[in-house]
Amino acid sequence: MEKVNFFKVNELKAKEVMKGITVRSVANKNSMITFFEFAPNSIVPEHKHPHEQITVVTVGSLKMTIEGETKTLKTGEGVVIPPNVEHKATSSNQITKAFDTWYPLREDYL
Numbered sequence: 001m002e003k004v005n006f007f008k009v010n011e012l013k014a015k016e017v018m019k020g021i022t023v024r025s026v027a028n029k030n031s032m033i034t035f036f037e038f039a040p041n042s043i044v045p046e047h048k049h050p051h052e053q054i055t056v057v058t059v060g061s062l063k064m065t066i067e068g069e070t071k072t073l074k075t076g077e078g079v080v081i082p083p084n085v086e087h088k089a090t091s092s093n094q095i096t097k098a099f100d101t102w103y104p105l106r107e108d109y110l
Contacts, residue, residue: 002029009035015109018044025109032102034109038062038091046088052103053081060096064089073098 005026012024012035020039025032038060046065055064056078063072064079066087073079081087102109 017109018042023109025106027105027110030103030105032105032109034100034102034106036098036100038096038098040091040093040095042091042096044089046086048084048086049106050083050104051106052083054101055079055081055098056100057096057098060094061092062089062096062098063092 005028007026009024012026014022014024016022020042021044022037024035027033055062055073057073057075059075061072061074063070064087066079066081067085071079
């Protein structure tokens with residue numbers, strides 16, 4: 001059996017991944033969750049990756065463009081993004097928070 005790991009999100013190490021965007025991560029052998037905080041009007045440019053991604057907005061809103069379709073996700077809304085699908089995100093004019101789950105692990109966020 002693997003070790004149990006209790007944690008507090010605000011005590012996880014914060015890493016600035018882009019200007020105005022920080023991430024806190026926790027992972028096990030095969031699962032991972034990241035907690036993002038976006039400064040107002042932050043932009044994650046269009047990109048893709050080999051990971052499955054599920055995003056849920058917990059504070060504010062996040063405008064997501066996925067394969068040319070744009071939708072604004074509000075608190076409590078989310079999206080499932082398959083591997084290798086082009087997407088980008090823009091936060092609202094207030095602090096926005098979201099969490100993502102990943103498979104396989106995003107080593108660059110650990």
